[in-house]
Each structure stands twice: as structure tokens, then as C-alpha cells.
Amino acid sequence: MQFKLEATDAASRARAATITLDHGTIETPIFMPVGTVATVKGVHQKELSEEINPDIILGNTYHLYLRPQTPILEKAGGIHKFMNWDRNILTDSGGYQVYSLSANRKIKEEGVKFKSHIDGSYHFFTPENVMEIQRTIGADIIMAFDECTPYPCDYNYAKRSMHMTHRWLDRCINHLEKTPLKYDYNQTFFPIVQGSTYKDLRKQSAEYIASVGAEGNAIGGLSVGEPAEEMYEMTDVVTSILPKDKPRYLMGVGTPINILENIALGIDMFDCVMPTRNGRNGMLFTAHGSINIKNKKWEDDFSPIDEMGITWVDTAYSKAYVRHLFTVNEMLGRQIGTIHNLGFYLWLVREARKHILAGDFTTWKNKMVKQMDKRL
Structure with missing residues (x-):
């Protein structure tokens, strides 16, 4: 294994690195x-x-x-x-x-x-x-x-x-x-x-x-x-x-x-297991807070699941449709929730890496923590 430290944050211990193994390189x-x-x-x-x-x-x-x-x-x-x-x-x-x-x-x-x-x-x-x-x-x-x-x-x-x-x-x-x-x-x-x-x-x-x-x-x-x-x-x-x-x-x-x-x-x-388990139960994480997609408030909300999301499901399906899938206990709803949440988690750590490399991680992190600590 090779470990290469690429950057550290001046205001915290946050760091960006690469780990190289025989099945590829991991960016941290x-x-x-x-x-x-x-x-x-x-x-x-x-x-x-x-x-x-x-x-x-x-x-x-x-x-x-x-x-x-x-x-x-x-x-x-x-x-x-x-x-x-x-x-x-x-x-x-x-x-x-x-x-x-x-x-x-x-x-x-x-x-x-x-x-x-x-x-x-x-x-x-x-x-x-x-x-x-x-x-x-x-x-x-x-x-x-x-x-x-x-x-x-x-x-x-x-x-x-x-x-x-x-x-x-x-x-x-x-x-x-x-x-x-x-x-x-x-x-x-x-x-x-x-x-x-x-x-x-x-x-x-x-x-x-x-x-x-x-x-x-x-x-x-x-x-x-x-x-x-x-x-x-x-x-x-x-x-x-x-x-x-x-x-x-x-x-x-x-x-x-x-x-x-x-x-x-x-x-x-x-x-x-949180992103997959919560996704299967209708709890979706976003950069602006979490969504309980089972709530009635999403029944006629035809906006995308997450316009900022990185996976195809985020813009392919509406909140109303995904709520419907959970309401009728359709397996596709659980799959969409899982893919969305995993995509969000990977987006989050990769954004963290970008901000460590850019030198503004702590400012960005504090802003994100406030944003995500909400129920939408």
C-alpha cells in the first residue's frame, strides 16, 4: 500500500490524501x-x-x-x-x-x-x-x-x-x-x-x-x-x-x-449502513437537510428529488413519484432512495476533499453542518 498526503487544512486536522492498492487508487x-x-x-x-x-x-x-x-x-x-x-x-x-x-x-x-x-x-x-x-x-x-x-x-x-x-x-x-x-x-x-x-x-x-x-x-x-x-x-x-x-x-x-x-x-x-438503510426507509439526505419522502407534503411536489444530486435518479424522478412508490410498497422506491443517498455521501466526501485542497475546508464545513441539520 502507498499513502500520499496531498494537503492539510490550516484550521483543523482535515487532510486530503491518496491510498494506492492493487485494485486502484483511493482519494480521501x-x-x-x-x-x-x-x-x-x-x-x-x-x-x-x-x-x-x-x-x-x-x-x-x-x-x-x-x-x-x-x-x-x-x-x-x-x-x-x-x-x-x-x-x-x-x-x-x-x-x-x-x-x-x-x-x-x-x-x-x-x-x-x-x-x-x-x-x-x-x-x-x-x-x-x-x-x-x-x-x-x-x-x-x-x-x-x-x-x-x-x-x-x-x-x-x-x-x-x-x-x-x-x-x-x-x-x-x-x-x-x-x-x-x-x-x-x-x-x-x-x-x-x-x-x-x-x-x-x-x-x-x-x-x-x-x-x-x-x-x-x-x-x-x-x-x-x-x-x-x-x-x-x-x-x-x-x-x-x-x-x-x-x-x-x-x-x-x-x-x-x-x-x-x-x-x-x-x-x-x-x-x-445509514445511507442505504435510511434510503430503503424513505429518508433522503441532501445538502440542505433531510427529506422524509413518505410525508404527505410531497404528494403533489413534482420537482426533482435533488437538483444538486450527482446520480441519474436525482433528476429523473419527482418527489411525488418516489413518495408514491413508497406508499404502494414498490421496490423501486427503495432502490431510488439507496442510490440517491449513496450518491450524496460520495458527493459530500469529495466536496470535502476539494475544499481541503482549496484551503477553505473549515469555512465550508461549518456552513454545510448548519444546512444539513434541518428536516425539509
Whole structure:
């Protein structure tokens, strides 16, 4: 992996950079659409590549391990060939899914025993086999196996969990060195900072993660229910420690405002299900605020969804028509909402990049935060 820092904002930690991997160059800041089970839900790869046009998308180890299962992915030649996607892919190691399965899993030093949400069968994830699974899936960026703590979280639990995540990281690194590549391209490994919402733990974890010397670093355990101000406070602590010459990935974040505020704190990479999930439920994000397209007020509004939008659906369909599709429970409405929201998120991070390069990011960001914090 090559990381090239191109510009930094004078009034914040915001930065523009490029990350070059074997499946192409990523311009940062970047938002990664979530393709949990080898698909971004409701979007064809043609629309994804030509309309939304992300440099990288995300898949999930837990879900891909269960379905279609790693033997199928290996037989296909890896996830890129399986889903017909020739750009970069990152896989989350499954730590978040372990967190979300709290009623159906048991965490021990060795690893995590969990019950499948599909058929109730039992499985066991360890740092070692998660590295092997991610080798077989074949993503360009693979993540360390960690424990994502809940919010709120007791200090002593957060501390014990953080130290276990660090021990698991050492095991991931040791095993990865023994596990050869499966395909004809390289994989880049990111460890994950934990520590819940405790400054001293976040500082300690960030220092440990930085000492490992990985090619990039991630921040986990945020956007799990804590107030936004606590998220920003923890991000600020961590980005002040993580090396400046490597990419920083804030996992699972977030709203458009969250993304801009965290860019200002020095984050380069984001992912979140919010644009796709909200799009399927009729909540559309725009530069001037959010639209609940199901509201009756749009019933006879024949203006385009978003005249400023970057995707073809934004001007091809009216608000009245899209509202109608949701009212009659037509699948097309959910597809339009998803494409629009993903297009908006990619527009937002690319506009942020333009303003970082132009030197006026903070002024623009503050204006955008005020505009977007509205319900239309």
C-alpha cells in the first residue's frame, strides 16, 4: 500500500490524501458503501461503479463466512471475481457482529463462540482463523479481530477488553505472517483502536496500535450509542496519536454531519449502513437537510428529488413519484432512495476533499453542518 498526503487544512486536522492498492487508487476523505454480503443492497454493480462511483466498498467477514461460505469464494477466485467488482474492497473482521450478537455469543481469551443468526449453528472465531478467512475472502484491506465494547461500558470491562483486543492483535499479526496470499494481489492489514469512551484507555490503545507499525489504522467502538460529542472527543484523542503518514479509518460512522466533523479531526475513511438503510426507509439526505419522502407534503411536489444530486435518479424522478412508490410498497422506491443517498455521501466526501485542497475546508464545513441539520 502507498499513502500520499496531498494537503492539510490550516484550521483543523482535515487532510486530503491518496491510498494506492492493487485494485486502484483511493482519494480521501472517502466513504465506503457497505456491501455486507458481497452486494450493496438494492444496487447493481453497474449503478454502483458508474453513478455512485466509490473507489472502495466494504464487505463483512462474519456474514461472508456464513454465506456463501469461504469455499465458494475461494472457488470463485476471491470476492472481487465472485461479485464482479474490480475496485478495492475492505472486510471488517466480524468484531462488530460479535458485539451485536451479545445474547448469542461467549467471549473468552481464545476467541468467540457464537450462534449463527441464520440457523442457530455454533461457530468459533479466533484471531488466527479470522485472518485465514479474510485471506480466503480476498479483500484488499483486512481488519484485526477485536472486541467492540457496548455503550455505556464499565471502565474495568473496557480496560480488560482493550488489553484482550491488543493480545488478539499480536496473534493476528503472528498468524498473518504464516498465512500466504491466496490470490495474485496484496492485502493490507489494519489494527483497531478500542477503549470505549475513556480518554486514558483510548490514549493507551492508540499508542499501542501506533507502535505496531501497520500500514493503516482504524478506530472502533464508536457510533454504538454514545452522544456525538463523546465520539468527537475520543476521535480527537486518537488522531492526535496515530501516525500522520498512514490512513485513519473510523469504523461505522455515520451521519453526514458526523462525517464532516470527523474529517475535521483527521479521519480519512468511513463506512456506515445509514445511507442505504435510511434510503430503503424513505429518508433522503441532501445538502440542505433531510427529506422524509413518505410525508404527505410531497404528494403533489413534482420537482426533482435533488437538483444538486450527482446520480441519474436525482433528476429523473419527482418527489411525488418516489413518495408514491413508497406508499404502494414498490421496490423501486427503495432502490431510488439507496442510490440517491449513496450518491450524496460520495458527493459530500469529495466536496470535502476539494475544499481541503482549496484551503477553505473549515469555512465550508461549518456552513454545510448548519444546512444539513434541518428536516425539509
